[in-house]
Amino acid sequence: MDRTLRWMMxxxxxxxxxxxxxxxxxxxxxxxxxxxxxxxxxxxxxxxALLAAGIAAVGSPVFRYDRRGIGDSTGSNxxxxxxxxxxxxxxxxxxxAMPQLKRIVxxxxxxxxxxxxxxxxxxxxxxxxxxxPWIVEPSDDLPPAAAIRQRYAxxxxxxxxxxxxxxxxxxxxxxxxxxxxxxxxxxxxELAGTVLNGIDAWGDRARIVLARGDxxxxxxxxxxxxxxxxxxIEAVDSDSHSFARxxxxxxxxxxxEEELASTALIGVRSPT
Numbered sequence: 001m002d003r004t005l006r007w008m009m010x011x012x013x014x015x016x017x018x019x020x021x022x023x024x025x026x027x028x029x030x031x032x033x034x035x036x037x038x039x040x041x042x043x044x045x046x047x048x049a050l051l052a053a054g055i056a057a058v059g060s061p062v063f064r065y066d067r068r069g070i071g072d073s074t075g076s077n078x079x080x081x082x083x084x085x086x087x088x089x090x091x092x093x094x095x096x097a098m099p100q101l102k103r104i105v106x107x108x109x110x111x112x113x114x115x116x117x118x119x120x121x122x123x124x125x126x127x128x129x130x131x132x133p134w135i136v137e138p139s140d141d142l143p144p145a146a147a148i149r150q151r152y153a154x155x156x157x158x159x160x161x162x163x164x165x166x167x168x169x170x171x172x173x174x175x176x177x178x179x180x181x182x183x184x185x186x187x188x189x190e191l192a193g194t195v196l197n198g199i200d201a202w203g204d205r206a207r208i209v210l211a212r213g214d215x216x217x218x219x220x221x222x223x224x225x226x227x228x229x230x231x232x233i234e235a236v237d238s239d240s241h242s243f244a245r246x247x248x249x250x251x252x253x254x255x256x257e258e259e260l261a262s263t264a265l266i267g268v269r270s271p272t
Contacts, residue, residue, distance in 0.1 A: 005024070006021060006022070006023050006053075007021070007022045007024065007097075008020070008021055008022075009021075009022060009093070009097065011065060011089050011090060011093040012089065013075070013085055013086055013089040014068075014075075014085055014089075015075075016073065016074045016075030017073065017074050017075075018065050018066055018067060018068060018073040018074075018075075018089065018090065019041075019065065019066050019071065019072035019073050020041070020063060020064060020065035020066075020090060020093060021041055021049075021052070021063070021064045021065070022061065022062070022063050022094070022097055022098075023052045023053060023055070023056035023061060023062040024056065024061050024097075024098065025055075025056045025059050025060055025061040025062075026100065027059040027060040027061060027260075028100055028101060028102040028103065029060055029101070029102070029103045029104070029105065029260045029261075029263050030060055030061040030063065030094060030098055030101045030103070030104050030105070031052070031055050031060055031061070031062045031063070031104070031105050031106075031107060031256060031260060032064075032091060032094055032104050032105070032106045032107070032125065033048050033051070033052060033062060033063070033064040033106075033107050033108070034065075034067075034087065034106060034107070034108035034112040034116055035048065035064070035065075035066065035067070035070070035108075035112055036080070036109045036110035036111050036112035036113070036134070037110055037112075038070055038077065039070075040066055040070060040071035040072075041064040041065055041071060042064075043242065044244060045244045047242055047243065047244060047249060048064055049064075050249065051107075051249070051252065051253055051256065052064055054253055055253070055256060055257065055260070058257065060260050061094075061097075061098045061101070063090065063093070063094040063097070063098075065086070065093075068083075079111075080111035080112065080114055080115045080134070081114075081118075083115050083119070084115075084118075084119040084122075084123075087115060087116070087119050087120070087123045088119075088122075091123045091124055091125065095124075103126045103127075103263040104124070104125050104126055105125070105126060105127045105128065105129065105256070105259050105263055106120050106123075106125040106127070106128045106129070107128070107129040107131070107256055108128075108130065108131065109131040109132055109241070109242065109243075110131070110133070110134045110216060110241065111134040113128075113130035113131055113132065113133040113134065113208075114130075114133050114135070114191075114195045114198070116128045116130060117130055117133060117195055117198035117199045117202070118194070118195065118198040120202075121201065121202070126263050127202075127205045127206070127207070127259050127262070127263050128202060128205065128206050129207050129208075129209060129255060129256055129259050130199065130208050130209070131208075131209040131210075131211075131243070131252070132209070132210060132211060132214055132216045132217040132220065132241060133195055133199070133208065133216075133220050134195070134216055134220075135191055135192040135195045135196070135219060135220050135223055136189075136192075136216070136219050137189040137190070137191050137192075192223045193227070196223065196224065196227055196229055199229070199231060200229065204232060206231065206232065207232050207234065207255065207259060208220075208232060208233045209235075209236060209255055210233060210234070210235050210236065211235075211236050211238045211239060211240055211241060211243065211248070212235050212236065212237055212239070213238060213239025214238075214239055214240070214241045215241075216241060217241075221233075234255060236251055
């Protein structure tokens with residue numbers, strides 16, 4: 001296989017075919033990128049494709065895939081909680097394509113982070129980088145209560161927001177719904193507990209990256225505090241959920257490279 005080219009390949013999964021992209025390299029530590037939501041494997045603004053190219057350029061192979069029912073892959077999209085077999089198939093295909101691999105780090109954003117937290121262990125991953133993990137069970141079209149609280153607090157300190165209110169430029173119906181959600185108090189559903197427990201099981205082999213101004217990240221941080229969980233968290237001063245800004249992408253790449261280097265130093269996969 002030419003290790004200077006990007007390869008597309010089919011991955012069999014329970015009778016369906018997932019389409020994956022491999023950025024080959026000679027390193028023994030590889031990166032597996034899982035896409036979040038209904039996002040295809042290139043990522044928002046091609047962020048995951050650019051990350052893959054950068055990581056491969058410094059010696060670590062990178063594997064990305066569309067889970068079933070997404071992008072180029074066949075089958076039904078059953079959501080991130082039913083993506084266990086997709087992850088298993090992707091890891092196995094990555095190892096077949098790059099037989100020199102001894103260690104694999106998984107990276108995912110949003111509900112892909114939750115997929116990795118829940119299913120990465122038995123898929124054979126060594127470490128995970130979890131960005132803005134999804135823990136919210138949607139009940140309406142509003143952001144999580146924690147994000148509403150933070151944003152209202154910020155806006156109340158801005159004179160321009162008061163002027164908008166006085167001029168009738170604020171959606172009062174939406175404001176009332178937001179206030180009602182805040183008054184209802186914090187509520188973490190079953191999903192939050194499941195994901196937090198999944199992350200706990202990784203111990204120091206899970207690194208969490210949160211965009212400070214992102215609604216999903218804010219909800220995760222508050223749920224973690226309420227549950228008194230102590231995770232290895234790195235906060236990025238950004239409100240971009242997909243780390244789309246240049247500085248965000250550079251920091252994300254640094255974190256991933258550190259985890260790949262850490263895995264290489266460990267040398268073998270820790271027992272689960």
